[in-house]
Amino acid sequence: MNRKTINRRFCVAPMLDWTDSHCRGFHRLMTKESVLYTEMVTTGALVYGDVERHLGYIEAEHPVALQLGGSDPTDLAHCSKLAQSYGYDEVNLNVGCPSDRVQSGRFGACLMADPGLVAECTAAMIEAVDIPVTVKCRIGIDEQDDYADLQRFVSLVADSGVTTFIVHARKAWLDGLSPKENRDIPPLNYDRVYLLKEEFPDLEIIINGGINNLDETLLQLEKVDGVMMGRAAYQSPFILKEVDQRIYGSERPVISDAELIEQLCDYVELRLAGGAQLKYISRHVVGLFQSRAGARQWRRYLSENAFKPGSGTEVIRAAAAFIPDLSYDSDITTPSISNTRQ
Incomplete structure (x- = not known):
């Protein structure tokens, strides 16, 4: 066989x-x-x-x-x-x-x-x-x-x-x-x-x-x-x-941070269109920027906002704005988080 x-x-x-x-x-x-x-x-x-x-x-x-x-x-x-x-x-x-x-x-x-x-x-x-x-x-x-x-x-x-x-x-x-x-x-x-x-x-x-x-x-x-x-x-x-x-020797370029956020947003839209809720997706991405500047704010913003009814890719983009070294072209102003700790 x-x-x-x-x-x-x-x-x-x-x-x-x-x-x-x-x-x-x-x-x-x-x-x-x-x-x-x-x-x-x-x-x-x-x-x-x-x-x-x-x-x-x-x-x-x-x-x-x-x-x-x-x-x-x-x-x-x-x-x-x-x-x-x-x-x-x-x-x-x-x-x-x-x-x-x-x-x-x-x-x-x-x-x-x-x-x-x-x-x-x-x-x-x-x-x-x-x-x-x-x-x-x-x-x-x-x-x-x-x-x-x-x-x-x-x-x-x-x-x-x-x-x-x-x-x-x-x-x-x-x-x-x-x-x-x-x-x-x-x-x-x-x-x-x-x-x-x-x-x-x-x-x-x-x-x-x-x-x-x-x-x-x-x-x-x-x-x-x-x-x-x-x-x-x-x-x-x-x-x-x-x-x-x-590991595999691929010649494909490593995905950039900005492209990853864009693809993540596309992925979230696909899942939401299929009936999913953002909170069930976002729980898997909170560790994405582990140990990098802004990671704590990224995690916290997702945790505080992804569960809200109707939440979508705007939450992902807003959370990404907290990552200072992310080469990310976004019109979104960095949102505020109450009691945000550095």
Whole structure:
């Protein structure tokens, strides 16, 4: 079966409550090459819920992957078919989320204890679709924390036909740590992921966890096939502006600040015309000018005004006027914010 080739040198991680369609469309303004991932969608939400609400997106988001959470091979095969019918470029199985809700539903990181079941799931998914089926996992869980355990997991799942593994280089403590704590407290072990690549050279290994900028990304790419960045890309999205040039070698010019604001306004107008409200878009862009002069005022103006009924691109343009080094040709006078702090 000929499956579509996706260049995963740089991916933006699936993040619950963050990487919705509005977020992905915004990220796509800055990087045309990166692979973008949805929030995790459970099979139950698609089997029993509103499929369009969970799977709808805009064409500009490509290449875009749907991440599924579940452990029933039949349901996962069905949902993979839905993903393909909606035009997703990849379907990814979550074997890394450590939340209580995920454990009670017997999916996410707890599945690492049952690689045979994961292999059944991925085999069913691969049989059902032509698009790539990938797995996102941890390096271990609880006391199952030897390299041999990870090696066995990857070997069994690879035998089902999976050729791409996205590995969060931290173990997950399913008993004793919250999902938030599991993102920070277990120490990073990049060497274990590097060893995995050495022992499985024919597999595509994408590393995830604690990677904060493009310099670190380039160093990781000397050891593995790709990098998945999560919180850093979301909280400081300006990072994404140079991904195409520095990671993919694109000759396309880096988008200027002024052009980005113009494209953001065009994007907002597109979304508003489709029935969206500005507050659901603007929450993803508040970190755009992180650590730059005027960033605090940009964030505050958006937060105070985007929720108002009828708010539109005038809010974006007015907020942009607070960025002093933004080469932005606007007739809008810098607005006032009560108690604005420098």
